[in-house]
Amino acid sequence: MAPTRVIFVCAGNTCRSPLAAALADRLIGGAGVPVVVASAGLAADAGQPAAQEAQGVARAMGLDLSTHRSRRVEELTRGHNDLWLTMTPAQAAELRARLGGDAVVEALLPFARRSGAVLPESDVVPDPLGQGPEAYAAVARTLEGALSAIASAWRRVSASDASPAQPQTKTLALPRLTGLRPTLESTALKLLEEAGELAEGIGKYRALSGERRADPPHRVMTAIGQELLDVAQTAITMMFVLEEQYGVDLQGLLHEHIRKLAAKGYLSPAGDRDTSDARQTSPIPPEAL
Numbered sequence: 001m002a003p004t005r006v007i008f009v010c011a012g013n014t015c016r017s018p019l020a021a022a023l024a025d026r027l028i029g030g031a032g033v034p035v036v037v038a039s040a041g042l043a044a045d046a047g048q049p050a051a052q053e054a055q056g057v058a059r060a061m062g063l064d065l066s067t068h069r070s071r072r073v074e075e076l077t078r079g080h081n082d083l084w085l086t087m088t089p090a091q092a093a094e095l096r097a098r099l100g101g102d103a104v105v106e107a108l109l110p111f112a113r114r115s116g117a118v119l120p121e122s123d124v125v126p127d128p129l130g131q132g133p134e135a136y137a138a139v140a141r142t143l144e145g146a147l148s149a150i151a152s153a154w155r156r157v158s159a160s161d162a163s164p165a166q167p168q169t170k171t172l173a174l175p176r177l178t179g180l181r182p183t184l185e186s187t188a189l190k191l192l193e194e195a196g197e198l199a200e201g202i203g204k205y206r207a208l209s210g211e212r213r214a215d216p217p218h219r220v221m222t223a224i225g226q227e228l229l230d231v232a233q234t235a236i237t238m239m240f241v242l243e244e245q246y247g248v249d250l251q252g253l254l255h256e257h258i259r260k261l262a263a264k265g266y267l268s269p270a271g272d273r274d275t276s277d278a279r280q281t282s283p284i285p286p287e288a289l
Contacts, residue, residue, distance in 0.1 A: 002028075002154040003083035003104070005036040009095055010087045013041030013070035015136070016125055017087065018050045020108070020143045022063040027147045031155040042094060044070040051129065053136040061140060073098065085111060087125040108146055116249040117149030156255045174229075174236050184245070187238035194234050198227040 006028075008020040017039035025037045050058070050065040058065045073084075073095065082104065086092040089107040096105045109123050125142055128135035201224045205217075242248040 002033050002035050002157060004081035005038060005079050006083045006085060007073075007076060008037075008039045008085050008087075008108070009042060009073060009091060010039075010125075011041055011043050011091070011127065012048070012129070013039055013044040013072075014048050014051045014068075015054045015127065015129055016139060016143070017041065018065050018068045018070075019054055019058060019063075019136075019140055020085070020087075020125075020147065022058055022065060023061070023140070023143050024147050024151075026063065027144070027151040028154065031151040033151065033154045035154070038076065039068075040071050040073040040076055042073060042091060042098075044072045046071050046075070051136075053128065053133050056133060057136045057140045060137075061144075078103070087127075089123050109142075112146035112149050114243075114251070115149045115153035116252060117146050119145055153251060156252065174233050176240065177233070177237055180237070182237050182241050184238070184241050187234060187241055191231065191234045191238060194227065194230045198224065198231055201227050 006024060008017040008024065010017040010020075021037045021039035024035075028035050028037065046069075048070040049055075050068040050070075055065045078099070084092075084095055084099070084103060084105040085108040086095055086105065087108060089110070092105050092107040096103060099105065107123055108125060109117075109119055113119060119142065125139060126135070128139050201220070205220045205224065239250055243250050
């Protein structure tokens with residue numbers, strides 16, 4: 001789900017973050033996503049115009065930074081659905097410390113990669129201050145690539161949210177396992193193993209194995225539920241492998257999957273279903289699983 005407002009943050013709020021905000025306003029607004037865009041600086045000298053080189057690059061891209069004036073992050077009134085995007089991971093860490101644990105703060109480039117952007121390996125949008133017009137142009141190209149991917153991802157989510165056939169879901173978040181070095185092959189084999197144990201449990205319940213059922217039905221169903229969670233946990237681990245080792249856009253695949261289910265008639269409008277034990281949610285991003 002897109003935020004209500006996105007605030008781009010750099011150091012002085014005269015180069016990178018104003019460019020990012022201007023580009024986001026065009027790209028995200030052009031994608032039909034209703035998001036307010038702003039920018040600020042961690043160490044800004046309030047009231048300064050955008051750097052001349054930044055204004056020049058903006059003009060070449062059809063943007064206007066002539067009225068921009070710098071401000072510090074503390075000058076902004078915080079909203080409940082804000083997303084703060086910084087130019088470096090270090091800035092993200094500093095901003096989280098300033099804003100507190102409830103603020104949603106991300107470094108822009110890693111966030112954009114999770115939205116499907118193909119970017120240089122570095123997680124840092126370099127500061128072009130004092131390095132000439134080419135450095136500013138390179139920064140602008142990086143920002144444009146990152147923000148185009150974010151705009152596309154948010155447009156897909158908005159389109160899915162606007163669909164008349166929204167899926168009813170249970171929100172189930174499984175933790176990411178630590179201390180493992182999973183591969184595609186190891187997770188596939190583990191998935192088969194866990195699925196086999198699930199099938200064995202169901203077979204025993206239906207007496208397909210020839211064994212006489214002794215446990216009460218509730219206990220058997222609880223055991224089947226535990227086996228099913230083992231299957232789901234292994235599938236989640238495989239999803240991380242696909243995303244991190246092979247660059248698969250799981251968020252995009254999720255939206256395509258939902259559209260496929262709707263096209264086949266497997267999803268009905270939310271109002272047609274009993275919602276006593278389910279609530280509507282936006283699709284869960286892979287990193288939250």
